[in-house]
Amino acid sequence: MDSNYTDAKARALFLADSHFHVERSPAEEFRMTAFIDILDQYKGIEHVVLLGDIVDFWFDYPHFMMKGYEPILTALDRVREAGSRLHFIGGNHDIWAADFLHRRYATAPQGEPVTLELDGQRIFCTHGDGLLGRDFLYKGFRAVVRHPAGVLIAKSLHPELLYAFSTWLSGHSRHSTRDEAEGIENKARRWLERHQDVDWDHLIMGHVHHPFTTEAHGRRMTTLGGWLDPLQYAIWSGGELHQCTVTSTGNG
Ligand SMILES: [Mn+2]
Numbered sequence: 302m303d304s305n306y307t308d309a310k311a312r313a314l315f316l317a318d319s320h321f322h323v324e325r326s327p328a329e330e331f332r333m334t335a336f337i338d339i340l341d342q343y344k345g346i347e348h349v350v351l352l353g354d355i356v357d358f359w360f361d362y363p364h365f366m367m368k369g370y371e372p373i374l375t376a377l378d379r380v381r382e383a384g385s386r387l388h389f390i391g392g393n394h395d396i397w398a399a400d401f402l403h404r405r406y407a408t409a410p411q412g413e414p415v416t417l418e419l420d421g422q423r424i425f426c427t428h429g430d431g432l433l434g435r436d437f438l439y440k441g442f443r444a445v446v447r448h449p450a451g452v453l454i455a456k457s458l459h460p461e462l463l464y465a466f467s468t469w470l471s472g473h474s475r476h477s478t479r480d481e482a483e484g485i486e487n488k489a490r491r492w493l494e495r496h497q498d499v500d501w502d503h504l505i506m507g508h509v510h511h512p513f514t515t516e517a518h519g520r521r522m523t524t525l526g527g528w529l530d531p532l533q534y535a536i537w538s539g540g541e542l543h544q545c546t547v548t549s550t551g552n553g
Pocket of ligand 1: 353
């Protein structure tokens with residue numbers, strides 16, 4: 302784990318699981334400011350990969366827009382203006398943002414997983430919900446948001462009611478505990494051992510809020526720490542992935 306990693310040779314920035322809300326506490330304002338700082342620090346890098354659950358809830362209304370996420374959206378505008386390719390892989394909380402982000406930033410139309418080719422390696426990027434079986438973040442939210450009927454149900458609700466419902470369903474996002482982290486590591490090791498018939502060299506996922514890398518039969522699997530407490534991200538540089546933590550002294 303590196304602190305405040307900066308590297309002119311960096312090729313990709315990975316961010317996941319910030320779970321931003323439209324109404325933010327002072328602590329969450331600080332997290333959002335730090336998120337924007339890191340986007341600005343790395344703007345112009347080849348790839349910026351948003352690996353899902355960047356916002357805690359999004360619903361794409363035909364004639365209205367959810368208020369509160371503008372600082373992130375304008376930071377992403379700057380990233381693209383600086384020449385970076387932006388990728389959005391939808392998480393179980395923000396997959397409904399995929400169409401909006403596709404139209405604004407040319408990300409994948411349905412927020413589907415993407416494979417990047419970096420330094421001769423195929424990097425498969427996925428949010429990862431459901432991949433390692435039921436986890437402490439699974440709850441009912443994924444089932445509602447990922448299911449086609451979820452959109453129909455959501456459309457039938459008043460926006461404020463839908464927002465209240467989503468807040469209740471999603472609960473409080475937090476970093477994994479030590480016990481949860483151990484469970485995640487064991488599941489990730491077993492999953493990679495069992496899945497060797499794949500067309501990538503390195504799988505990178507979010508969702509579990511715990512930074513970890515395991516290796517088997519020449520392939521790697523990385524779970525990212527997320528942007529909660531602590532604030533963590535990853536950088537692809539020099540042919541490998543570096544997991545990093547923002548220190549309290551700030552970042553850049
Ligand atoms: Mn998730």
